[in-house]
Amino acid sequence: MNITLIQSLINLLSxxxxxxxxxxxxxxxxxxxxxxxxxxxMFLSVIGLLFYYLGTNGISxxxxxxxxxxxxxxxxxxxxxxxxxxxxxxPETVALFNGxxxxxxxxxxxxxxxxQKNQSLIQDLSISVSIFVGAITFSGSIIAMAKxxxxxxxxxxxxxxxxxxxxxxxxxxxxxxxxNLLQSSDSSIIWLLVISSTVLxxxxxxxxxxxxxxxxxxxxxxxxxxxxxxxGFVVESQLLIVAGAMVGAAGLILTQVMCKGMNRxxxxxxxxxxxxxxxxxxxxxGEYTNITxxxxxxxxxxxxxxxxxxxxxxxxLAVAQAQHTLREVAKILEQNEIEVCYAIHPxxxxxxxxxxxxxxxxxxxxxxxxxxxxxNPDFPAADVVLVLGxxxxxxxxxxxxxxxxxxxxxxxxxxxxxTVFVIKRGMSAGYSxxxxxxxxxxxxxxxxxxxxxxxxxxxxxxxxxxxxxx
Amino acid sequence: MDFAQAFWxxxxxxxxxxxxxxxxxxxxxxxxxxxxxxxxxxxxLAALTLIIQAKNNLPLLLIGSIALGFALFNVVxxxxxxxxxxxxxxRKPSKxxxxx
Numbered sequence: 252m253n254i255t256l257i258q259s260l261i262n263l264l265s266x267x268x269x270x271x272x273x274x275x276x277x278x279x280x281x282x283x284x285x286x287x288x289x290x291x292x293m294f295l296s297v298i299g300l301l302f303y304y305l306g307t308n309g310i311s312x313x314x315x316x317x318x319x320x321x322x323x324x325x326x327x328x329x330x331x332x333x334x335x336x337x338x339x340x341x342p343e344t345v346a347l348f349n350g351x352x353x354x355x356x357x358x359x360x361x362x363x364x365x366x367q368k369n370q371s372l373i374q375d376l377s378i379s380v381s382i383f384v385g386a387i388t389f390s391g392s393i394i395a396m397a398k399x400x401x402x403x404x405x406x407x408x409x410x411x412x413x414x415x416x417x418x419x420x421x422x423x424x425x426x427x428x429x430x431n432l433l434q435s436s437d438s439s440i441i442w443l444l445v446i447s448s449t450v451l452x453x454x455x456x457x458x459x460x461x462x463x464x465x466x467x468x469x470x471x472x473x474x475x476x477x478x479x480x481x482x483g484f485v486v487e488s489q490l491l492i493v494a495g496a497m498v499g500a501a502g503l504i505l506t507q508v509m510c511k512g513m514n515r516x517x518x519x520x521x522x523x524x525x526x527x528x529x530x531x532x533x534x535x536x537g538e539y540t541n542i543t544x545x546x547x548x549x550x551x552x553x554x555x556x557x558x559x560x561x562x563x564x565x566x567x568l569a570v571a572q573a574q575h576t577l578r579e580v581a582k583i584l585e586q587n588e589i590e591v592c593y594a595i596h597p598x599x600x601x602x603x604x605x606x607x608x609x610x611x612x613x614x615x616x617x618x619x620x621x622x623x624x625x626x627n628p629d630f631p632a633a634d635v636v637l638v639l640g641x642x643x644x645x646x647x648x649x650x651x652x653x654x655x656x657x658x659x660x661x662x663x664x665x666x667x668x669x670t671v672f673v674i675k676r677g678m679s680a681g682y683s684x685x686x687x688x689x690x691x692x693x694x695x696x697x698x699x700x701x702x703x704x705x706x707x708x709x710x711x712x713x714x715x716x717x718x719x720x721x
Numbered sequence: 722m723d724f725a726q727a728f729w730x731x732x733x734x735x736x737x738x739x740x741x742x743x744x745x746x747x748x749x750x751x752x753x754x755x756x757x758x759x760x761x762x763x764x765x766l767a768a769l770t771l772i773i774q775a776k777n778n779l780p781l782l783l784i785g786s787i788a789l790g791f792a793l794f795n796v797v798x799x800x801x802x803x804x805x806x807x808x809x810x811x812r813k814p815s816k817x818x819x820x821x
Contacts, residue, residue, distance in 0.1 A: 269760060270737060276756045276803075277745045283807040286756050290800040293763060300766055304773050314772050317786040321768070325790035329798030333805065344802055345755045352762045352795035358788035359767040366781040367774075373724045469754050475761040480734070482767040484727060492727060493734035494763040500738025502757055508745050509754075 254306035261299030262490040268292030269494055273501050296490055338609075339569050343399035346392045346468045349475050353388025356381050356478035357445070363485050364436050372433065377484030379432045382441070383425060383448045384478040390452030391471050398456075399464050410458060415522070418454045421447055455521070463520045466509050470517070473502025539678065539686070545696040547705060550672050551712035557634035559590045561626065563663055564606055567640015567675070573703035574613040577639065580710050581615070587718045592619045594626040594663050596644040623663060630667035638665060638673040638689075640702050646687045657685055671695040674705050752806045759799025765792035 269292045275285025304310050310318075329348070336344045360381035363374070397403040408414075428444035431437075459467055480495025510517050554560065562581065568574060581591045593615065595606050607620060621629070630636065638645055641663075648655040649662040665671050666689055673695060689695055698705055745753055772785035 269763075270741060273738075273741045273753075273757060273760070276753045277742050277749060279746060279749060282749060282752060283804065286752070286800060286803045286807060289756060289760055293760070293765075293796055293800075296763065296766060297769065300769055308773075310773050311776065313777060313782065314775065317772050317775075317782045318769065318789065321772070321786035321789035322765075322793050325793030326797040329794040329796070330801055332794075333798040333801030336802070338806075338809070341751060341755075341802070341806065345751070345758055345799075348755075348795045348799045348802070349758045349761070351791040352758065352764060355762070355768060355788045355792035355795065356764045358784055358791065359764065359771055362771050362781050362784035362788065366778055366784075373727075465751070465754075469750075472754055472758045472761060475758070475764075476738075479761050479764040479767075480731060482764045484731075486767045486770040487727075488766055488770065489727070489730050491763060491766050492730045493737075494760060496731050496734030497738035497741070498757050498761045498763075500735040501741050502738075502754075502761075504739060504742045505745065505750070505753060505757065508742070509750055 258299050258303040265292045265296040266493050343396040346396040349472050350389045350392030352475040353385045356482040357385030359482050375433050377481045379429045381481035382444050384474050386448035387452035388474045390449040391456040394456040421451045466520050469506040473499050541691045543696045547708045555716050555718050559633045560635045561633045562593045563638045563641050565641025568702050569609050571702040574609050576706040578613040583713050592621050627664050630664045633668040636665045636668040636671045648688050674698045752803050755803040762792045762795035
């Protein structure tokens with residue numbers, strides 16, 4: 252059998268496994284195996300490529316050296332980061348990985364355009380696409396990561412309409428550079444394209460609010476697939492084109508699905524700015540008028556008298572690593588024959604399914620975790636609701652205010668309970684940056700402070716009251 | 722590889738990608754995104770090709786090697802992180818309550 256045929260067969264197998272991998276990842280039962288299958292397919296594709304070159308032109312010793320150095324360093328850092336990163340910062344990690352994929356496509360295109368001569372028009376075209384999409388993916392992902400990490404906030408000037416004008420002008424500059432690059436490979440034009448695309452990536456991502464970031468990352472992920480497909484045209488690899496196109500298209504669908512889940516359209520995510528800037532226009536300012544703040548002691552007294560307590564955990568709880576302390580408090584309450592359960596919103600935390608895992612780690616019994624649809628009718632019967640580090644998912648605006656950007660998003664009906672305690676660091680807005688009407692309600696009291704600190708104070712207050720002493 | 726052929730491949734690949742994902746439960750949004758992201762690191766094949774074809778051109782070898790490093794950072798990190806997430810979903814909390 253000849254070498255080209257064998258490589259083609261290996262490639263075909265890789266594509267098949269990659270496709271099965273993506274398909275399997277969309278079902279809970281098969282997801283983990285599917286991920287491994289995809290990883291295996293990637294490994295197979297490398298083997299196929301090396302096999303092909305070994306059998307034809309051979310691979311020089313120097314090439315081997317650079318291959319080994321590059322892949323060792325990259326894999327090592329990737330593996331270390333993947334192992335060490337806390338589960339709470341998963342979205343930004345994916346953004347970082349994605350940005351590096353874009354960077355890789357960009358570098359390949361630059362390498363070819365600077366150091367390999369005699370390109371065809373197709374190659375010129377694909378090099379331009381690879382540079383353009385690669386640079387946008389890289390800068391956009393890095394901005395997304397920085398925003399999710401909290402290193403970067405949304406500057407208010409980016410909420411101005413002028414930003415569209417700026418972005419459009421940058422896009423036109425990129426387009427001009429793009430077209431010029433097809434006729435000449437002058438280095439100044441190449442750099443113009445690199446810089447303008449990078450700036451465009453920043454300009455488009457910067458105005459988008461934190462709540463929409465997962466959607467943006469998914470879209471950028473689709474871009475990096477397109478960049479990979481373009482790189483496939485550059486180095487004339489069929490496998491790369493198929494795989495890149497597949498990820499690009501699948502990423503687009505996933506983006507759509509995520510948008511639907513958040514009740515937002517892709518257009519409004521990309522060009523609408525943050526939700527907060529819109530809410531100011533539509534629902535008359537974000538000022539709180541009727542905030543009741545209370546001490547931990549009062550909170551403890553109310554809890555002592557309660558019969559049924561529902562706890563609403565959110566991302567803030569996970570950040571403060573307070574789930575263990577929360578479990579201790581719940582235990583004390585249970586000893587006093589108070590009914591305790593946890594209301595889990597589908598997007599509690601920033602990763603769906605995230606909160607269940609965190610609470611399970613703290614030994615919270617599975618039966619006490621209740622999903623939104625099941626727990627919502629229970630709220631009117633609850634004496635006390637403790638909201639810990641959750642915000643947007645308990646905003647009654649989503650049901651009552653048709654002008655609210657949150658309108659239509661499913662929320663927990665905590666306001667139906669007799670008393671609501673919101674434990675929060677300060678009056679800062681939630682992830683979406685929208686005012687929470689819940690805080691203004693007469694039956695809501697705010698307990699300010701770090702979730703972990705408040706909970707441990709609450710615990711000692713409860714003990715002092717003799718709760719759970721029996 | 723002629724252009725028409727490459728374009729057909731691009732088209733069919735895209736159509737396949739569009740068909741692959743139908744319904745995805747919200748629980749899997751993040752892992753699926755992360756897994757697809759790892760696959761987009763397939764651009765490592767382009768970096769590999771670049772290095773192999775570079776002969777003794779040092780700058781090209783260097784760029785190729787850096788590109789390969791970035792791509793593998795994406796691939797290895799991406800698959801590991803996806804596996805970590807999925808492992809958490811698989812660990813049924815009911816096992817925890819049985820222990821008690």
